[in-house]
Amino acid sequence: MVNEEVVELAQKLVALPSVNPEHTDQPDIADEYRVANFLAEYLETRGFDISWDRMTPERGSVIASHGPAQPAHTLLLEAHLDTVGVADMIIPPFDPTIKDGRLYGRGACDTKGPMAAALTALTPQVLNALAEAGVRVLFIGALGEEKGNLGAERLVEKGVGADTAIILEPTDLSVVYAHKGALWYELVVTGEAAHGSDPDRGTNAIFAMARVLHWLETRIREEQARAETADLSGPTLNVGRIDGGVAMNIVAHRCRIEVDRRMVPGEDAEAILSEVRTMLSEMQERGEIRSFEMNVLKVGAPFQTAKDSKLVRGFRQVLSEADCEPRLATAAWYSDAGAFARTCKELIVFGPGSIHQAHTVDEYIELNQLVKGRNVLERYFDWFARNWRSG
Ligand SMILES: [Zn+2]
Numbered sequence: 001m002v003n004e005e006v007v008e009l010a011q012k013l014v015a016l017p018s019v020n021p022e023h024t025d026q027p028d029i030a031d032e033y034r035v036a037n038f039l040a041e042y043l044e045t046r047g048f049d050i051s052w053d054r055m056t057p058e059r060g061s062v063i064a065s066h067g068p069a070q071p072a073h074t075l076l077l078e079a080h081l082d083t084v085g086v087a088d089m090i091i092p093p094f095d096p097t098i099k100d101g102r103l104y105g106r107g108a109c110d111t112k113g114p115m116a117a118a119l120t121a122l123t124p125q126v127l128n129a130l131a132e133a134g135v136r137v138l139f140i141g142a143l144g145e146e147k148g149n150l151g152a153e154r155l156v157e158k159g160v161g162a163d164t165a166i167i168l169e170p171t172d173l174s175v176v177y178a179h180k181g182a183l184w185y186e187l188v189v190t191g192e193a194a195h196g197s198d199p200d201r202g203t204n205a206i207f208a209m210a211r212v213l214h215w216l217e218t219r220i221r222e223e224q225a226r227a228e229t230a231d232l233s234g235p236t237l238n239v240g241r242i243d244g245g246v247a248m249n250i251v252a253h254r255c256r257i258e259v260d261r262r263m264v265p266g267e268d269a270e271a272i273l274s275e276v277r278t279m280l281s282e283m284q285e286r287g288e289i290r291s292f293e294m295n296v297l298k299v300g301a302p303f304q305t306a307k308d309s310k311l312v313r314g315f316r317q318v319l320s321e322a323d324c325e326p327r328l329a330t331a332a333w334y335s336d337a338g339a340f341a342r343t344c345k346e347l348i349v350f351g352p353g354s355i356h357q358a359h360t361v362d363e364y365i366e367l368n369q370l371v372k373g374r375n376v377l378e379r380y381f382d383w384f385a386r387n388w389r390s391g
Pocket residue numbers: 080110111145169170
């Protein structure tokens with residue numbers, strides 16, 4: 001099994017450091033260019049046309065396409081190029097090691113293993129069959145997923161999308177057809193300082209924030225009760241940090257919180273933020289605060305593809321034929337699928353490897369799952385070439 005092409009390719013990808021620059025200060029392992037250049041060359045020799053979306057000379061996303069210029073259908077495969085940092089790892093991060101049926105190294109499971117599975121599944125026969133069926137294949141290696149989905153967001157802004165899309169992440173070979181979106185923001189309210197012995201002369205920002213917190217908590221309960229999301233267990237809100245005030249005997253003039261709001265399909269970040277803004281403006285009008293500030297730190301949209309969509313049905317059928325359990329799943333984590341949902345009609349997240357091994361100090365992928373994942377993808381591409389036209 002060690003000689004399988006997919007294993008060799010996964011090893012090569014792991015050996016090319018591509019740590020997200022926000023996760024390291026070591027230039028010799030930072031940025032995506034090593035893996036991006038390798039990917040571009042690999043796909044070019046297999047007949048793909050290559051274009052780039054470059055942010056800096058060291059950071060670019062690869063957009064490779066194969067098939068008819070006037071396609072009847074487009075199939076997008078996407079894997080992010082970057083990995084998280086390696087600071088506390090207890091294995092050599094870039095010296096891919098095979099032991100006990102596992103491939104160890106940073107990115108082995110998130111997401112160089114899944115990337116290798118899809119690349120090797122695109123055999124010359126599969127690519128021919130897809131092209132003959134009128135399908136254009138887009139293979140995207142996106143930069144910066146591990147910090148704000150930067151590469152995917154840039155591509156989506158430029159209109160890169162497709163009819164059908166598979167986002168390659170370790171899902172344990174489950175078909176992830178929906179995940180939540182993430183909205184992170186910071187709120188600051190200001191009051192007016194005064195001596196603690198005469199609080200009525202000031203405006204206490206901590207008391208004001210307590211009212212904001214009460215409002216947020218009440219509101220999320222209402223939203224949870226209203227949301228029709230049997231699949232994704234409703235929206236959530238967490239206030240993860242609070243700070244404010246100066247000393248016990250001074251009326252606090254400032255208080256700040258950090259909010260992590262997880263969204264379900266149908267919710268819109270702008271609408272959520274605007275409601276919070278209205279509530280704060282009303283507090284300001286009533287003199288309960290002097291001013292407020294709201295800083296959005298991240299907006300990632302949720303996505304959901306219908307369970308009876310052709311993509312999900314096709315994948316389940318292929319999984320059964322490949323003797324894998326045809327499992328459907330939803331996820332609380334976030335991926336580039338949130339961005340690509342805006343430009344792709346149907347999409348899923350799929351790949352070999354477990355999310356529990358992603359970002360760990362001894363990251364690995366099970367070799368038999370890597371090989372299985374590759375085989376399922378090859379079968380699916382073949383199925384797709386024969387079936388995409390039919391109902
Ligand atoms: Zn990932």
